[in-house]
Amino acid sequence: MTRTLARLSGNLRGVLWMTAAMASGVCVDVCAKLVAAEIPTAQILAMRAILTVVVFVVIVMCIGTRHVRTRRPMAHIARGVLWYGSLFCVFFALRQMSISEVNAYLFIEALLTVMLAVVFFGEKLTGRKIAATLLGLVGVWVMCVPKMNGFGVPLGIAAALVGAFCFSAQTLFAKIMVRTETNFSMLFWPQLIAVVIWLPVAIIMWKPAGFADWAFSGGAGFFAMSTNYMVLRAVRVADASVISPAAYTALPFSIAMDLIFFDMLPMPIVFVGAGLVVFAVTLLDFKGGVKPAIADADDAKSLTAKAPSAGDCTADARV
Template identity: 80%
Template sequence: MTGTLLRLSGNLRGVLWMTAAMASGVFVDVCAKLVSHDVPTAQILAMRAVTTVVVFLVIVMFIGTRQIRTRRPYAHLARGVLWYGSLFFVFFALRQMSIAEVNAYLFIEALLTVMLAVVILGEKLTARKLIATVLGLVGVWVMCVPKMDGFGVPLGVAAALIGAFCFSAQTLYAKIMTRTETNFSMLFWPQIVAFVIWVPVAIIMWQPAALADWLYSASAGFFAMLTNYMVLRAVRVADASVISPAAYTALPFSVAMDLIFFDMLPVPVIFIGAAIVVLAVSLLDYKGGAKPVAIVPADGEGADDNDVEDEIEPAGKAAAEA
């Protein structure tokens, strides 16, 4: 099987890796949604942090502490807060809406990252970026219309959009940190930050959790790490512009999981709005524009600082969930 894969072109292998990553990422959402509604969202994050930290500490025992040494502890702290803050909002949204609906709203993450790069990193605001952002907002509005009560935005929709914003911010932090930090340190320290923050919060509102809830939380962590691994494999063997469309397979995978596990289907307008957002993100990649990919630090060495769009993956949640 391995020999067969190696005979494929790098781009084809990259597409297969990215598609598999999207399938794995949807299982993160499934596991989070299967946790009992009696368990608060903060507790789900704490349970996931506990199980994930245990795994990482075991790995550190074998590989040593060199890979987790850092020159930027405060940057790791800020990114950890944003990372798990985004997961809090996404998990909250999953309790209000279907997996497909949440993932459709999260497609706007790539556009938000580009706009934040303009504001924070001082990158040039081109006409293409502006048009793509406006078009993306139109797509979000189309998805919101069936759920709006007058001008009110439902909590689930608001949570999904805030989650997308937080993912965008942590993406920019990762962009900056790749110059000095290793892959493993950028995965390890956010888990420690999450443990320190969310465990005390969860203790205050702790509800009895069944063994199944612990297993679902642990499984969410497992699939998140698996997703991140496959995304890294994808972007290392293939051109970013080739694999980026594969990230949108998250939507059909989400629809399938909604049907299989929860007997749910999103309203048709969700697909229309999602298609508009995808079109908007595609504008950034048209004819040499930004190439949306995941953050891929290579042993602490970063990419060029001039084009943050090169560091954006269209379904950024999948990579960030690890």
């Protein structure tokens, strides 16, 4: 199997890795949605973080601490807050909507990242970026209309959009931090920070959790780390502009999981709005993609700290 994959072109392998990552990312949503409804969202995050940290500590004991040493503790704290803030919003939204609906709203993340890069990194604001952003907002509005009460936006939709914004911000942090931080440290520290933040909150509202709830929370963590790994493999062997469209396979995977596990289907208008958002992202200029064929994780330090293009922003907010 490995030899067969090695014979494929780098771009094709990247597309396959990204497609697998999206399938894994949707499994995160399934696990989060299967946790008992009475378990608070903060408790789900705390449970997931505790289980993930235990696994990471075991790994660190085996490989040593050099992979988690950091020169930027404050950046890790900020990114951890944004990362798990995004997860809180997404998990909350999953309590209100189907997986496919939540993922459709999360597609706006790439456009938000581009606009944040303009504001914080001084990237040029082109007519194409403005048009893409406006079209993406129209797509979100189309999806929102059937659920709006006058001008009020339901909490689930608002949470999904705030989650997309938080993930966009942490993506920009990640693009800067890869210059000095290992990929392992960038996965490890947010989990530890999440325990510090969410465990005290969860204790206040803690509800009895059964074995299944812990198993699903652990499953969410496992699939999240798998998604991270596969996205990393994808961007190392293929151009970002090539693998970016594969990120939208999250929608059909989501629809399949909604049918299999929850007997749900999104409203048809969701496909129209999601299509507009996807088309908006394709309007963006995909220059400055990640260089392919980087040898190993520590070589990520050689990546440029340039703010990401839409094609770089294919990682899933759920991870």
